[in-house]
Amino acid sequence: MNYKLPYKGQWLQFSDKDMREWSRSQRDDVEDMLAEYHQNPLAHFLPHGVPWHEKELILADGAIKLPPSQYPKDWGNDGVAFMNDRTNMFDMLLAPRKTGKTYHGAAWVCSRTLKCDPNWPIFQYHKVQYHEFQGPTKAVLASSGTQNLDDLWSVYQEVMPRAELGPWAKDWGAFEVSGEARRTCLSGMAGRRSSPHRLPGRSSSFSRMPSSSMYGRVSGLRYYTPTNRSN
Numbered sequence: 001m002n003y004k005l006p007y008k009g010q011w012l013q014f015s016d017k018d019m020r021e022w023s024r025s026q027r028d029d030v031e032d033m034l035a036e037y038h039q040n041p042l043a044h045f046l047p048h049g050v051p052w053h054e055k056e057l058i059l060a061d062g063a064i065k066l067p068p069s070q071y072p073k074d075w076g077n078d079g080v081a082f083m084n085d086r087t088n089m090f091d092m093l094l095a096p097r098k099t100g101k102t103y104h105g106a107a108w109v110c111s112r113t114l115k116c117d118p119n120w121p122i123f124q125y126h127k128v129q130y131h132e133f134q135g136p137t138k139a140v141l142a143s144s145g146t147q148n149l150d151d152l153w154s155v156y157q158e159v160m161p162r163a164e165l166g167p168w169a170k171d172w173g174a175f176e177v178s179g180e181a182r183r184t185c186l187s188g189m190a191g192r193r194s195s196p197h198r199l200p201g202r203s204s205s206f207s208r209m210p211s212s213s214m215y216g217r218v219s220g221l222r223y224y225t226p227t228n229r230s231n
């Protein structure tokens with residue numbers, strides 16, 4: 001089996017075979033880290049994205065032109081800038097398929113709605129800025145269809161701290177040993193994949209909203225500002 005673990009700003013990659021060659025204490029340390037990551041992926045989230053660039057960045061043979069970065073160089077990439085943007089009400093992440101758009105979006109929402117700890121590696125080493133918890137929030141996951149909502153929710157299940165998810169963790173029961181946890185597990189709650197109507201989390205609650213009225217027509221005019229006025 002292969003493992004990937006965010007650690008102090010980079011991804012550690014190793015296999016069971018590698019681990020067998022390590023000393024007992026190294027193995028213990030990494031196993032602890034893996035367990036911690038599994039319990040709280042948000043705390044270890046390592047954003048990725050286009051690297052900070054001073055000049056216009058041209059990608060895909062000119063098909064994509066990105067303006068110079070407008071965030072501190074030290075943040076390193078657009079994923080971090082996306083996470084740290086507290087100025088705009090909406091943020092949009094553009095990327096090819098299966099590259100982590102929803103994962104970053106879920107981390108963005110969770111970092112704004114859940115009670116976080118400034119000592120988490122995401123804040124200590126991964127350049128995401130810590131903001132004090134402002135009290136419980138109601139987060140609404142909305143989408144045009146239930147299937148898409150379930151796909152979204154599945155990624156939220158990957159990112160959210162286990163302590164917030166409770167019985168909504170995909171492998172609920174794997175670590176919990178209390179009688180209550182076992183009962184919940186046996187009663188068929190374990191690893192529920194479809195999104196809850198309402199998730200009463202520890203610090204905020206999440207609701208779902210499948211709605212066809214989500215479709216809105218967005219239109220805009222194209223403005224030109226010619227440098228030379230001709231009339």
Ligand SMILES: Nc1ncnc2c1ncn2[C@@H]1O[C@H](COP(=O)(O)OP(=O)(O)OP(=O)(O)O)[C@@H](O)[C@H]1O
Pocket residue numbers: 045046047048095096097098099100101102103104155158
């Ligand atoms: N920074 C990250 N840390 C951990 N896992 C990640 C990260 N980015 C992506 N992943 C993993 O990659 C998977 C695919 O990511 P995600 O669903 O966010 O991609 P996407 O760009 O939204 O895909 P789609 O194009 O289908 O909408 C996630 O379920 C997650 O397991």
Ligand SMILES: [Mg+2]
Pocket residue numbers: 101102103
């Ligand atoms: Mg997605």
